Amino acid sequence: MKQAQRLQQAAALIRQHHQIVAFTGAGISTESGIPDLNGIDQILKKSHKFAGDVFRFLDPEEASADPSGFYQLYRQTFCQPEALPNRAHQALVQLEQANKLLGVVTMNVDYLHQTAGTRHVAEYWGDVRHNHCTICHHAYDWQKPSTSTVPTCPNCGGLILPDFVLRHLATYPDEIRYGQQMLAQADLLLIIGTRRPATSFRLNCPKIVINTSQSARDSLHDSNTIYLSGKAAELLHDIVA
Template sequence: MSHAINQAASMISGTSQIVAFTGAGISTDSGIPDLAGIDHILSDDRQFHGGVFGMLNSQFASQDPREFYRLYRKTFFHPEAVPNPAHRFLAELEQRGQLSGIATMNIDWLHQMAGSKTVFEYWGDMRQNHCIGCHRTYDWNLAKDQLVPHCPICGSPVIPDFVLKNLATDHRAVHAGQALIAQASLLIIVGTNRSAGSFPSRIPKIIINEALTNQFQNHQLIIGGQASQIFNLLGQQLHINQRL
């Protein structure tokens, strides 16, 4: 591990135009389960007999909002979660002028809570919600305050946008994220099983994933382990403050 950390620190040190691409694995140490964890939660639920995509279906959420929110609170909705060292490292790297921005598949808003400014959310985030009756927009405070949030104007259920869109990606965010990645001099890929081959091959990469083993080949450093632990070590090596 120490050799891989030294290699990663060397790749990051003095480099500008770094871009991060993050998935669910960066947030597990903040108490938010990844898709495998969510699948396990749902399969153990005696009242629900469907998978994650059945739960995140606009028709299901609209027709049975009470059941949807019961499951949503067990899986995705964790407003009490706080950024971990991985989120804070990336935010500080941006503040130093080394990180150009983040493209993320996460909806948890933790990058912004850590202080990151340039974040492109491919699926939006859980703060964006709409009334299914009058279509007014609401932030996540209704869901924090009400077991099943209802519109105070028309009384209809309020559902997260990413569910109402049936997990369709935000094309503008994806386009902006891809443009950002295309200009990167170094790409840090964290907590996702997305293949490195789906990113430009010419860009050196640091890939951090708990399911992988350490190796370096073709300008690609792979570090296996928990993201928060790895970024904590990198922060110590590069003297990066990871406190909020």
């Protein structure tokens, strides 16, 4: 089936359903200037820091050992306060305002869904607004991490790090529960900009996958899913408009 036909089918599904949930990954924010995992990998490899490994980069011990290197790369990847929501984020707001979207479950830490205006968001890893001193544990928003070369706590001089780094990328149980509650109520699931396969969601509802690439193997084994290949901002705008 050609993509134009799949777009028509996806648009029809959105018109027909009123308990839609969006599950989003890094791919939804690339057009806002925030790199996805492939882009982050390339940035890390070019820097020759943290062995080009994103998990070493986001390890609190590694970040504390080279805070200048960490923050130099952090501002090229996860922390970009000047980034603005793109048409994909705005399309989801449009669905929520039309009482068709229950909410968004996201793996992202960029806070762009909320900046766009989405009210119901489950953030599995939190977001860049939450930071703490590594010594006295005083809380900070993202102003210091985004502007100071190496942000330190004025109270004790300790290094300030993002919470999702300090937590070793551990998810938040309350956010997981909130996301699972939304997913359990979904009558249509939008899977946007993530490597997670559609078949991993144990839901009987139809699904629409939007990604720059898709797994042919996945599509062969999931007849309940429409696969759209391309940029999330363009495709979501087309099927929601």
